[in-house]
Amino acid sequence: MNLKLKIWRQKNPDTRGKFVNYQLNAISPDSSFLEMLDVLNEQLVSQNEEPVVYDHDCREGICGTCGMYINGRPHGPDSLITVCQLHMRKFKDGDTIVIEPWRARAFPVIRDLMVDRTAFDILIQEGGYISVNTGSSPDANSIPIKKEHADLSMDAAACIGCGACVAACKNASAMLFVGAKISHLALLPQGKIEAGDRVSKMVAKMDALGFGNCTNTGACEAECPKGINLTNIARLNREYYKATF
């Protein structure tokens, strides 16, 4: 397939970025989207130009490193996938594809399509864990956990921290990301002990880091590659009220 690419190029956080057009020919529909970008970069390097910088690593949809808007949608025109799992068969020959980095105040652009998501790490450091030291744990089967709760906890824990929820949200809110961690831990007996403290601290930090508020549009859920749903935001709110009053 032959494609026109319109890609955001930006040298660093302090300089203005712009879209640059590229023509790319003879791409196999069976190749992945990132393999298509590899082909472009090989061409650019051969012409002594600097390649398009983008984050990527596992290329199997689990590390959460890749992420960009493709034709306006986080992770592109398919559901329940990351960019690395997107394949070119989802496009048509002759298409123009617009590629941009995540746009959110809490995720500044580093270069081109690469952004800084350290804010997510800071949120987890604020309380997204259970305070247990190595070696002090009882037998794993000593506390039975209802299968239903374990399953719901796992649904929430599947978050890969890619940032698509923030990118999809018009307010750049991190409620789905934080809600997923709150849910994952609050649904388990081990996580209940610190639940109140955890939710209070994480919510306060979320505001301090420059993430916006939630207005329940559901864009985050629609674009989450792991299908994490709005129930987790509801649970976050419930845990927050429980901790506050």
Next chain:
Amino acid sequence: MVKIQSRIPEGPLAEKWSSFKSNQNLVNPANKRKLDVIVVGTGLAGASAAASLAEMGFKVKAFCYQDSPRRAHSIAAQGGINAAKNYQNDGDSIYRLFFDTIKGGDYRSREANVYRLAEVSNQIIDQCVAQGVPFAREYGGSLDNRSFGGALVSRTFYARGQTGQQLLLGAYQALSRQIKKGNVEMYSRMEMFNLVLIDGRARGIIARDVITGELQRYSAHSVVIASGGYGNVFFLSTMAMGANASAAWQCYKKGALFGNPCFVQIHPTCIPVHGEYQSKLTLMSESLRNDGRIWVPKKKEDAEKLQSGELRGVDIPEEDRDYYLERRYPAFGNLVPRDVASRAAKERCDAGYGVNSTGLAVFLDFKDAIERLGKEVIEAKYGNLFQMYEKITDDNPYEVPMMIYPAIHYSMGGIWVDYELETTIPGLFATGESNFSDHGANRLGASALMQGLADGYFVLPYTIQNFLAGEINTPRFKTDTVEFDAAEKEVRDQLEKLMSIKGKQTVDTIHKKLGHIMWEFVGMARNKEGLTKAIGEIRKLRDEFWSDLKIPGEMNDLNPELQKATRLADFIELGELMAIDALHREESCGGHFREEYQTGEGEALRNDKAFTYVAAWEYQGDGKEPVLHKEPLNFEYIEIKQRNYK
């Protein structure tokens, strides 16, 4: 010349670890905060070690090349983690897990290490549950298990098909807690480029900031390498794109020995290669072999029609299917160890029975399992894997059989370490996949997660104190010393040399050439002639790399091509060492299959008399032959036998 000592404690096997812990040196709490430890890598082994050491009171500096410690490639492990809990009441025990691991590794690992691994496996599960890892559960609320290759019991704990992710998030969260407390300084997007020795001991690293290109110096009383495996030598592998051997390789070049480099694992169930721009291979979890049946057609004409697209898998009637693993290995069937399953697939494809257009694929079929258990049960067990498969191939595995082929997956070889996980450089330790230790010549499924966490949570935090106890009077190290100057200069010279080549070929072009050589001659089947040829070709490729490489951009800047080039420079050298090791080991064992050494039935034929040892290679300088050290393996508790999965 280095002298290697494995430092295995005296006494009966089952008491070695507890006797070591009872007699080892410890550091008191007031002294712990005066001691610094550098941990390179934040996967299961690195994050768990960094968190545990910080909880104990040591000051830790942790490094990862990714933008966040949560993204290390341990996250991609799918199937599960083994432990000898015997929750299923099926006869499991520490001894049985130990035995299976030694046997699975084809009798090329250390008894004492493997026993310790089996012993601490149960604590890992306890620890992870306490951290909030949402393992799969039964309706009664207790933990569920499944079975994996090479075992007759169900001892694998799992969190859907995302066990690695959940275990890593547990370790990452423990690490995050210590970062917040100020006990760990976390350096993300920072890559180790050199090891700094002071008076022969590991005292620091030179790291390059990926974003600015700046070289930085970090000192500590001890350095822990937890940088994972080297599968990307082959270009195409199941590894993450950034996974590299450079941290380990710099240690080798500074005097740490490299153990069994030729032992790499080829995973039998990966999605086959589709075209020349393919950048990586995707694994389909071994757990699928619990319910999936592997087959190719019985008749060659059917295979040819599958290859040309005239027939599809579902068109072949039951009586014309050859379930070759069940046929050849009735006792273990589809659950034979990975090396055996991979070679059997290659054997069928080489004989012309491959089922896709390239002839390099076999079927993994869930038809019977869906009929027996229903689609819902299969979906609950493997839903995310099926979805992943469909997204990549555009085929629905609920309706048509999956197509799979072996791919490079895991490195059993790695930095040589003694029982205490210390390398031949005092103060330098290696954990997880980056060391060579516990899996012998072949790793069993669900044992990588077990080893990474065993090393990081329960072994290294103890053994490292045996070294650090001698350092309590050593003040913190300054980084403006001649040793740091020299180490930084080595890195700067290397980077300048790379930037000044200004040739014509891109990094990936040369990396693909290396991958072809490695897969062809140092892959699933090896022989003397091929390995000799490979060594010559790798040397030629190395010259090509240093004379014709093209890197755009600046050295002191974010430069992904330069980053890839530094990794490739090390992969080329490591590739040569792998071929040298494979050539010297004149036997077949585990993942190392030498065509000259096989039984009449095509099974791996070991030579226990001559090769029951760990090959530990010592660097002698650029362009010089490495020196081989042999660590004999003594089997006191297990009788060495020909592996038999029939």
